[in-house]
Amino acid sequence: MAPRLSTIAQAAGVSEATVSRVLNDVPGVSARTREKVLALVDELGYERPSKLRPKAAGLVGLIVPELDNPVFPALAQIIETELSKSSYTAVLCTQTRGGISEDGYIDMLLERNVAGIVFVSGAHASITASLERYGRLREAGLPIAFINGYQPGIDAPFISCDDVVAAGMAVDHLWTLGHRRIGLAVGQRRYVPVVRKQAGYESAMRANGTGFSAVAESTFTVEGGAAAADELIDQGCTAIICASDLMALGVIQAVRRRGMSVPRDVSVVGYDDSPMMSFTDPPLTTVRQPVIDMALAASRALLDEMHGERTPRAEYLFRPDLIVRGSTGAAPDPDGQQR
């Protein structure tokens, strides 16, 4: 459908002549007005005149572990949108069980002549993984960028949430509430973010003057959280810090299965602040990753690299925020059952 000048002019608060100038790509309209008019054309469901449609630049691989944890689609959407504004198209690669592996995807992306690859919590995040694959990509001159999983041996920009600080924030919050037997539920220890969270947890516990430490290694899933909770509650923990929001939901399930209550008997802290966590029962106290800022930083670093501008080879550490909701409360009375 061709755009109706009057509708767009009214919505944009400009004259029909201005709208016409934008649609015919005639100079003399400010960049801001131009953008506003074109956004309204899209929004109202009209087709843009074809010469005003962005031209394709290149393909970019976007490798994510899976889309079940809502933090990954949140990151993917922002990266995809940001790349598309520079006319790059994102190729989605999700590593589901029984699907293609990271190496399989890398081969495919190379066959497709991608202009770059963003790795989100990929195999690079594993301290046991071979980094050779990334070395090969860099030797071939392919720009790459990484989110969450720093590896000093790779020639690329890294964007991470500060996991050490995150775990420390959670410990201090629970300590202030009177908890002393604070446990940590994490996914597989071979991942850099897990190693860092454990370091942050242990250092914050020591800084608070306790030698207590209880770490349950499990998987980054609801079921993994439940299994870790059973282990930690058996060790007398009254508070559990989780390495993901999904794990925290599993911890809450496990606490209830024992006839106990959150936060009365056990306080629970998640990690990510993925969408929906303010709607859970109870609303989840969690450490928020600055997902938008991190996704934009990774996209922009990769865009710079693809445009031939070398970005610093440092790790950009983003500071998390503690979002206090209803899943944490005062430690149970020492005379009660749970101590």
Add this chain to the structure above:
Amino acid sequence: MAPRLSTIAQAAGVSEATVSRVLNDVPGVSARTREKVLALVDELGYERPSKLRPKAAGLVGLIVPELDNPVFPALAQIIETELSKSSYTAVLCTQTRGGISEDGYIDMLLERNVAGIVFVSGAHASITASLERYGRLREAGLPIAFINGYQPGIDAPFISCDDVVAAGMAVDHLWTLGHRRIGLAVGQRRYVPVVRKQAGYESAMRANGTGFSAVAESTFTVEGGAAAADELIDQGCTAIICASDLMALGVIQAVRRRGMSVPRDVSVVGYDDSPMMSFTDPPLTTVRQPVIDMALAASRALLDEMHGERTPRAEYLFRPDLIVRGSTGAAPDPDGQQR
């Protein structure tokens, strides 16, 4: 890292000789064992020998409205995985505000010579949208498939959840609980799924013998749900059926803002049964779209088309299920405040 034969053999429950045969692509191993061994190679984080990695077939466009509603990443993940098993690579196209429009994406995908496109709840779902763009794709011989948004004029397979049945299920559930003033909160009426849900709602209400009808048109978001709830509660509704789970979460917020409670004062039914909805407060009663079956059906229809096998030009209607959780309950006492 090269795979360790012994580790894989043990995990797969086969001999090392068998693992070696698979990795060297020597015949004499059953397809099932081969698949099992290769899945373990991926899972344990080893690299597959390069000749055992799938070869790229073609790019497939995957156009989704956004990834905020968790039902869209759920569909995208299954489609992407299913296509990748046949060596097709999915190009993710999310239509966020200020990003690329559906037409912009179509142009880009054509420039990239995609082998096909899956449209999930795209512009095709709008009854006012021009279908010309799809006609052009078909004239160019490009296979396309659609999820949720049937348009009889397009030469392609359509996969939909049966929205008429879905709305009827929700009405009947609430009617049985004693509700009579049942309202419907929907997104923009220009979308086919909205038109169908309204038809199903109105027909089920009539079948139950009432002339009552209250439909609030809003947007498919938490905020949209809250706005619709205010409108419907003002009309005396004791139960609200929503066109998405996100809208239902907004309805629950709005009910609480009025100092009322779900389900004591107002019962709420969602739509989708997207991930997380069993963890909300209260756990959400909702109509489940069979997301896995629908995503597989769309992927397979498109794969057939891309392999030159014409699929029937019908709409495949999938039957939803009513998942009863905690957000619906008996209608409030007629002498109470809310009637």
